[in-house]
Amino acid sequence: AVLTTILAIVIAxxxxxxxxxxxxxxxxxxxxxxxxxxxxxxxxxxxxGDERDALANTRTVRSNALFRFVLWNNNFHAEHHLYPAxxxxxxxxxxxxxxxxxxxxxxxxxxAVWHARMARSLWRERAHAPSATAAAATPPPSS
Numbered sequence: 001a002v003l004t005t006i007l008a009i010v011i012a013x014x015x016x017x018x019x020x021x022x023x024x025x026x027x028x029x030x031x032x033x034x035x036x037x038x039x040x041x042x043x044x045x046x047x048x049g050d051e052r053d054a055l056a057n058t059r060t061v062r063s064n065a066l067f068r069f070v071l072w073n074n075n076f077h078a079e080h081h082l083y084p085a086x087x088x089x090x091x092x093x094x095x096x097x098x099x100x101x102x103x104x105x106x107x108x109x110x111x112a113v114w115h116a117r118m119a120r121s122l123w124r125e126r127a128h129a130p131s132a133t134a135a136a137a138t139p140p141p142s143s
Contacts, residue, residue, distance in 0.1 A: 039111055056105050059077060060078040060106070073088045
């Protein structure tokens with residue numbers, strides 16, 4: 001009932017003042033979803049293997065209490081994939097159990113650390129890659 005009421009208000013507002021709805025609600029929503037989901041979502045699988053083992057193809061990120069709350073403990077992503085029926089509030093216990101056995105293959109200390117490491121890696125890759133200008137200026141080898 002609440003969701004229906006909210007949807008009705010948004011639709012009615014969109015009919016009466018579409019520019020206002022777009023600038024006050026739609027644009028901030030799209031930006032929040034775009035950036036808000038990218039920060040926690042990228043580390044979850046990027047750079048992990050592609051095998052079927054959940055501990056090999058998924059990363060767990062230890063995070064602060066605020067992030068854990070906002071993400072409903074989804075930062076324990078390997079645990080979530082390994083045992084999807086475990087409720088969000090028991091994910092920290094499952095993480096502790098798996099960590100005690102040394103079972104994690106991909107474990108990160110925080111989202112900030114992962115993104116900083118990724119940025120450094122991309123920067124190094126870019127610095128060592130031949131530039132497109134130099135490649136275009138270099139004549140092909142003679143046969």
